[in-house]
Structures are given as structure tokens and as C-alpha cells.
Amino acid sequence: DTEVTQTPKHLVMGMTNKKSLKCEQHMGHRAMYWYKQKAKKPPELMFVYSYEKLSINESVPSRFSPECPNSSLLNLHLHALQPEDSALYLCASSLTRQGSYNEQFFGPGTRLTVL
């Protein structure tokens, strides 16, 4: 199994809602990443988990709350989002964060629309 899955594929939420995005991999990878991608832009790194511990938070607002309950699963909890948070949210994983070649495998993304 060499894929990263993300659910849901699409999500529409109001500014007062609470929702979660889910990402799963069964490749034994110990590094997992959340990226945000606006239309016609490259992905921007949000968070990195290494061995289930938060390693990087790229100054992301607290209305985004990541969680890594085990080595296969990564969640992104959303609360009180703004319309400008509408974007494609991509999850990725790699064997580790350090060392030599470490390909990041990307999921298909969750298309989020905030009304």
C-alpha cells in the first residue's frame, strides 16, 4: 500500500462550524505533513509531525489544530475559520524527516470552502 488517503474529498463549512480533516497512510512512515494550497499557488507548509510529535508549526493561526493520534493517522481540526481559509489542504508523509533521500508522498487533498 503506497498511498496517502484523505477524507473528506470536499468540505463546505460555515464560519461557526467545527470540522476535521483526516489523513491516513500505512507505509510505516514516521513523518507526516499538512500543506495548504490556494488556487494557482504552490503548496505552503503548515505543520510537520515526526514520530507523532509536532515538529514544525509554520505560524499557523490557532483556528487550525493538528493532531497525530498514532503513526498512521493525522487530523486537522478546524474551528471558526474565515472565508480566506478556503483552499486545497494536502497531507503528505515520508519515511522520516532526516537523513538522505526522503520522498514525500501526497494525498489527493481536501477541497475546503468556508462560507
Added chain:
Amino acid sequence: GEDVEQSLFLSVREGDSSVINCTYTDSSSTYLYWYKQEPGAGLQLLTYIFSNMDMKQDQRLTVLLNKKDKHLSLRIADTQTGDSAIYFCAATTQTGANNLFFGTGTRLTVIP
């Protein structure tokens, strides 16, 4: 930090070769990657090159790296309509702990 730049658009006729260019700023870049993104989809790794190489060929894809000029290119031979997508180059650096720095992306349009 690393800045990675690409031209925004490229149009080619089906059957021709496509060349997508990328420049980067950090001379300590270790691995350089090419990703493909189709509309509404995630990123698919096409190929990569290690910084001590100057060329890598993989079927229709040829990657050239000029480390002195910090210039990377991706050549797609016999371009097909299925190659229409956005292509991102990305770099990791020795200090970046596998953080990917993405270029702006090049939208390739293949004309039948």
C-alpha cells in the same frame, strides 16, 4: 530561506518536446524534485535528482541540473495531451530537514 522560481505558462503541440525551467537560490540544496498536479488533485512525484548529478533520464523524462547556475530543467519527450497539468519543482536543503520549498508552478498546455 530558499526561493524557487519557474515560468508560469508553457504551450506545446502534441508530439513535440516540452522543457520546463526552474531556478533556485540555496546552493546547499540536496535533492531537487519535479511534481505534477492535475486539476483538483494532489501532487504526484515524477522524478528527482541529487545535487551531485547533472543529468537523470527516466523514460520520456530528462532532468538537467546546472549547479553552478542553480538551474534545473525538466524535458518531456513526445508530449501527450495527458501531460497537460501544473508542474512544480521543489528543493530540500541540508538545513531544511526534508522541508520542501516549492516553485511557483508551470502550467503546461498540450495542443492536439
